[in-house]
Amino acid sequence: MSNIFYKEAVRDALREEMRRDERVFLLGLDIGRFGGTYKATDGLVDEFGEERVRDTPLSEAAIAGAAVGSAMTGLRPVAEIMYIDFTTIAMDQIVNQAAKLRYMSGGQAHIPVVFRTQEGAGRSSAAQHAQSLEAWFAHIPGLKVALPSTPFDAKGLLKTAVRDDGPVMFIEHKLLYNSRGEVPEQEYLIPFGQANICREGSDVTVVALSRMVLRALEAAAELEREGISVEVIDPRTVAPLDIETIVKSVEKTGRLVVAHEAYERCGMGAEIATQVMERGLYFLEKPVRRVCGRNVPVPFAPVMENYVIPGAAEIVKAVKELL
Amino acid sequence: MSNIFYKEAVRDALREEMRRDERVFLLGLDIGRFGGTYKATDGLVDEFGEERVRDTPLSEAAIAGAAVGSAMTGLRPVAEIMYIDFTTIAMDQIVNQAAKLRYMSGGQAHIPVVFRTQEGAGRSSAAQHAQSLEAWFAHIPGLKVALPSTPFDAKGLLKTAVRDDGPVMFIEHKLLYNSRGEVPEQEYLIPFGQANICREGSDVTVVALSRMVLRALEAAAELEREGISVEVIDPRTVAPLDIETIVKSVEKTGRLVVAHEAYERCGMGAEIATQVMERGLYFLEKPVRRVCGRNVPVPFAPVMENYVIPGAAEIVKAVKELL
Amino acid sequence: MAGQPVCAAARELSAPTPDLMRSIHLTMVRIRRFEERAVELFMAQELPGFLHSCLGQEAVPAGACAALRDTDYITSTHRGHGHVIAKGLRLDRMMAELYGRTTGYCKGKGGSMHIADFSKGILGANGIVGGGIPIAAGAALSAKMRQSGQVSVAFFGDGAASQGSFHESVNMAAVWALPAIFVCENNQYAVSTHGSRQRVIPDVAARAAGYGIPGVTVDGNDPLAVYAAMVEAVERARGGHGPSFVECRTYKWLGHYVGDPGKYRPAEEVAQWKAADPLPRYERELAARGVLSPEESELVHAQVAREIEEAVEFARLSPHPKPEDALEDVVA
Amino acid sequence: MAGQPVCAAARELSAPTPDLMRSIHLTMVRIRRFEERAVELFMAQELPGFLHSCLGQEAVPAGACAALRDTDYITSTHRGHGHVIAKGLRLDRMMAELYGRTTGYCKGKGGSMHIADFSKGILGANGIVGGGIPIAAGAALSAKMRQSGQVSVAFFGDGAASQGSFHESVNMAAVWALPAIFVCENNQYAVSTHGSRQRVIPDVAARAAGYGIPGVTVDGNDPLAVYAAMVEAVERARGGHGPSFVECRTYKWLGHYVGDPGKYRPAEEVAQWKAADPLPRYERELAARGVLSPEESELVHAQVAREIEEAVEFARLSPHPKPEDALEDVVA
Numbered sequence A, B: 001m002s003n004i005f006y007k008e009a010v011r012d013a014l015r016e017e018m019r020r021d022e023r024v025f026l027l028g029l030d031i032g033r034f035g036g037t038y039k040a041t042d043g044l045v046d047e048f049g050e051e052r053v054r055d056t057p058l059s060e061a062a063i064a065g066a067a068v069g070s071a072m073t074g075l076r077p078v079a080e081i082m083y084i085d086f087t088t089i090a091m092d093q094i095v096n097q098a099a100k101l102r103y104m105s106g107g108q109a110h111i112p113v114v115f116r117t118q119e120g121a122g123r124s125s126a127a128q129h130a131q132s133l134e135a136w137f138a139h140i141p142g143l144k145v146a147l148p149s150t151p152f153d154a155k156g157l158l159k160t161a162v163r164d165d166g167p168v169m170f171i172e173h174k175l176l177y178n179s180r181g182e183v184p185e186q187e188y189l190i191p192f193g194q195a196n197i198c199r200e201g202s203d204v205t206v207v208a209l210s211r212m213v214l215r216a217l218e219a220a221a222e223l224e225r226e227g228i229s230v231e232v233i234d235p236r237t238v239a240p241l242d243i244e245t246i247v248k249s250v251e252k253t254g255r256l257v258v259a260h261e262a263y264e265r266c267g268m269g270a271e272i273a274t275q276v277m278e279r280g281l282y283f284l285e286k287p288v289r290r291v292c293g294r295n296v297p298v299p300f301a302p303v304m305e306n307y308v309i310p311g312a313a314e315i316v317k318a319v320k321e322l323l
Numbered sequence C, D: 001m002a003g004q005p006v007c008a009a010a011r012e013l014s015a016p017t018p019d020l021m022r023s024i025h026l027t028m029v030r031i032r033r034f035e036e037r038a039v040e041l042f043m044a045q046e047l048p049g050f051l052h053s054c055l056g057q058e059a060v061p062a063g064a065c066a067a068l069r070d071t072d073y074i075t076s077t078h079r080g081h082g083h084v085i086a087k088g089l090r091l092d093r094m095m096a097e098l099y100g101r102t103t104g105y106c107k108g109k110g111g112s113m114h115i116a117d118f119s120k121g122i123l124g125a126n127g128i129v130g131g132g133i134p135i136a137a138g139a140a141l142s143a144k145m146r147q148s149g150q151v152s153v154a155f156f157g158d159g160a161a162s163q164g165s166f167h168e169s170v171n172m173a174a175v176w177a178l179p180a181i182f183v184c185e186n187n188q189y190a191v192s193t194h195g196s197r198q199r200v201i202p203d204v205a206a207r208a209a210g211y212g213i214p215g216v217t218v219d220g221n222d223p224l225a226v227y228a229a230m231v232e233a234v235e236r237a238r239g240g241h242g243p244s245f246v247e248c249r250t251y252k253w254l255g256h257y258v259g260d261p262g263k264y265r266p267a268e269e270v271a272q273w274k275a276a277d278p279l280p281r282y283e284r285e286l287a288a289r290g291v292l293s294p295e296e297s298e299l300v301h302a303q304v305a306r307e308i309e310e311a312v313e314f315a316r317l318s319p320h321p322k323p324e325d326a327l328e329d330v331v332a
């Protein structure tokens, strides 16, 4: 085990996969010498050169399209879209091309592309640099969507993403890059569609995404002191979604809180709540509670930003209201 | 009352609003002489001229942006995006600009823009011309989203959209343009956020969107013959969503089916089901049933397309399973 | 402007061998007859969906693809039958796709707008205007990184040149000196929108200078002019000197889609272009060059006519997909 | 290339009045001092979020906006303080916005990247590179349709010229002959990416020809050269002759954002540009022209220094928003 930063975990995954398979390469804005906005690719250009760690012109649609085209012709690109807010410019290539070309071609196309990006609020970067849009991509058949919450998950999930033969949205969180965690020395992969029970508990189930997993664990620790036992589940990937693990937990607890930063309306929380209800309305003691980003753009001033993005306190409150 | 086509209702709404307010104008691909792909704007150029019924270059991002910019500076544009699948190219302007500029400017910006587009399958137009993406837009704070299912609604909702001082996604359905319906001679508007109880019933509530409302009414008629009483509700707008009317109905029936063409995963069905549960888990006799587009791209061949897009039969089946 | 003379000269210099001239002719006839038949079948409501015909534009794909190898890549458009036929597809499996049958190139999942055959370097027609251009750039990037010697061609229309994806892709290909060729089929309209309302400049090729790459405008109804321009561009690409822009002036005979009366186009304009039919024009040239006699040409037409009827038979007799087939091929 | 001489000439022809020359100077000083102070405050962690400084680029907004009326429109960028100061904003309310206070131009909802004042024609800085360009085109369309005589200016960087939105907007403005002016602040880098890796051609202005509009490249550190080019462009726009493209060569002293060491830029390069500081250079010219003496210039600096300190005071004393304020201003 070594204790590393989340950004190092991302970098190690990319380095290992690039060493293992020369078809893997990176493209994106300022990922080379500059090392990426959050320094996740720092130093990789020194080992792999500018061909395989490729700075691009400022053109997200072409970045995504070049990734799709090269993925269909024998390479395995990892395209970085600096902020998930900027996928709005590359949406046709991600949603109409990458996600559908295999299907439209009757299964001919292999499109092993990873779109690496990051989401989340908390840095006063305002409405165009702080969204969490995973639900958009989970809505689109043909895309897989991963949301690592720890260095361990970031490395194991990213290696799996790179080896996946279809398009993967790999969504990191801007406030996690400098978080630390234990990662094994020897190689490992984390399969998609297998949720992680981060903490076992018996009173209430909390399903959290991305950085909210950390908030959920804080809340669980606090609630434990009050004798309330919380089970915290991180789905790790929302497409595919490991609903079985979630349902099994709720069968035990009878109570569910879903927590994410994304806007509440039409967010993943609704999908998870609905799938749980479809499978087990009867064992739900109380309605599912959503602890999500408020349905407003993310404001600049910290006092307002903290208000619209939930934290451990809101989770604690929601859990108590379910008891 | 006059019996007119859906496409005429759209046209009449535009004509009336353009006559009423000279700031209202239209822009989009081939909306002038050509009259629009589905002929919704046919003839308007003759009355209002090429300045106010403005054909554009083939540039969706600029169409949306020009609409946003002109809306912020005293005009009231109605921008047509030919297929909702093509909003993927205009997403930044719709989601990061139109939806957020008012907020980011501290309430200064008035952005009375309507993005008219159409969605839906059923014409063997394959995966890039048959999506239903309303949930994407309902996810974004700052956008209103209307889905007219009849000529009456199309006219009344579009007039309201044009008079709204913020951005509205006005989503028509490509298979409804040639459907007919009764429309009053005198002027009327339909407020946003007020669902329409299309048919009263006591056993099961069916909430349907866009063209699925017609399928739901067919299903209700068929079920009535078997003595099953179905209440059919059309929310008309999904943002804002009139959840009260839906909840009131479910309090009565205890059973809910949600039907739409959009992909099931992360679709509006999940949001509606979740909000109903949040407000009334206890009076739900059975889990909410979703009758939605399957989680696959829309295939070309009719036999497959019909399989992935639900119809009245699937609604009938779902209703019976709830009893 | 934009190099017309250059190419007139090059046209002779790089004139193809008699065999190649004949195969270009065969390609044009195959496209012509396939499109004519497809239109008939569509009007007879045998084909689902909608259809964008390239009747009248046959010289562009025929001349362009004659300069390519089997292993080279192309991306195509909603009006893509000509491109994929020229790149070597079988008419029967194409027809089967138009019918939505399991024997079609996409097993009935794609239809007319999405025909693809990766074994032939065809990365897919595309329903999104401009959607195929970045993909072609990506294939060129792949060819360069794999040092495979392949080139990648993006076919697109004059309307597509107004899309941001066009700008971003051509610029990126130029910066990276990719083996890409951007072939603009300028048929002067995007649906009802004439080129003069699409841009101020007459020639789309004039934009090439803004990316620092060569751009030429050629007579798109002259397959040998198209071929000559492509030979230059392919050499440049394979030589590692980067992308080129080739604008081909042509015209589509029918409206935007089959069923569109195309009232927005002056009747005389349409008549003129039909009178200047590229196929007989090319046949006259081949006869004059002593490469293909009228009689031989007749044989080609007859042979292709048979091929078409066999293709229709094949398609009609092919099985429909099962409904549940719709659930396959979503994820790898 | 691209008209540098033309403008050198025009520079004299359209030389502004002494008063205007002085107000351009005042604007440059206000931008310079505001940015210097903002950087200090940011490093002292008094300001939340991040900051993109335009230190070194002051001549572009100062010269450009001097050619505009109060009622004309501009859209700006992530590096937008200069543009909005030049368009006439108060430094106190700007500073308050950087502090995220209710007295800021956006009530603390926008911050540094989104400063807007519709009463001054400022349609907003923008966090999306290229995002403001179509909006400026839309404002120009509105001005044209309302026959208001206003012009609309899109400020953007050299990197933004690689965005599809740039291409689509400039082309649309050209086709419709809109009263728009596209001002590219070419500071030669987009974050770490040098212009030579952003495009093949040296001058972005060379792209103007591809849209059929005039394009010039001017010395962006010479406010009078920028002003001259803008006067031409504004006349053209107000005269109904359509859009123009003005590229201004300049350089940002600091890295991409405050805190970015900017290692990707050669130290000598940075040193050279700092040595060629546009402010003293302009002050020397004004002195030579007898328009502003060194002493008078000193007074300006002193006066602005006071204005800045008052602005900081104002911001610091201004109230924070209430958390629930976040729920307002979402929909009309």
Ligand SMILES: Cc1ncc(C[n+]2csc(CCOP(=O)(O)OP(=O)(O)O)c2C)c(N)n1
Pocket (backbone or CB within 6 Å): B029, B058, B060, B082, B086, B089, C078, C079, C127, C128, C129, C130, C156, C157, C158, C159, C160, C161, C187, C189, C190, C191, C256
């Ligand atoms: C992004 C996008 N916008 C609009 C359309 C609808 N559409 C299909 S083809 C077409 C015109 C294309 O014109 P051009 O590129 O010149 O090709 P042509 O049809 O003339 O061959 C349009 C507007 C589309 N398919 N995709």
Ligand SMILES: Cc1ncc(C[n+]2csc(CCOP(=O)(O)OP(=O)(O)O)c2C)c(N)n1
Pocket (backbone or CB within 6 Å): A029, A058, A060, A082, A086, A089, D078, D079, D127, D128, D129, D130, D156, D157, D158, D159, D160, D161, D187, D189, D190, D191, D256
């Ligand atoms: C669409 C989009 N892509 C990427 C970014 C991140 N980003 C912010 S500024 C910038 C560089 C912009 O370069 P340029 O246009 O030259 O402006 P400059 O910073 O040099 O003033 C980048 C890549 C963004 N904000 N928006």
Ligand SMILES: [Mg+2]
Pocket (backbone or CB within 6 Å): C157, C158, C159, C185, C186, C187, C188, C189, C190, C191
């Ligand atoms: Mg065309």
Ligand SMILES: [Mg+2]
Pocket (backbone or CB within 6 Å): D157, D158, D159, D185, D186, D187, D188, D189, D190, D191
């Ligand atoms: Mg720059």
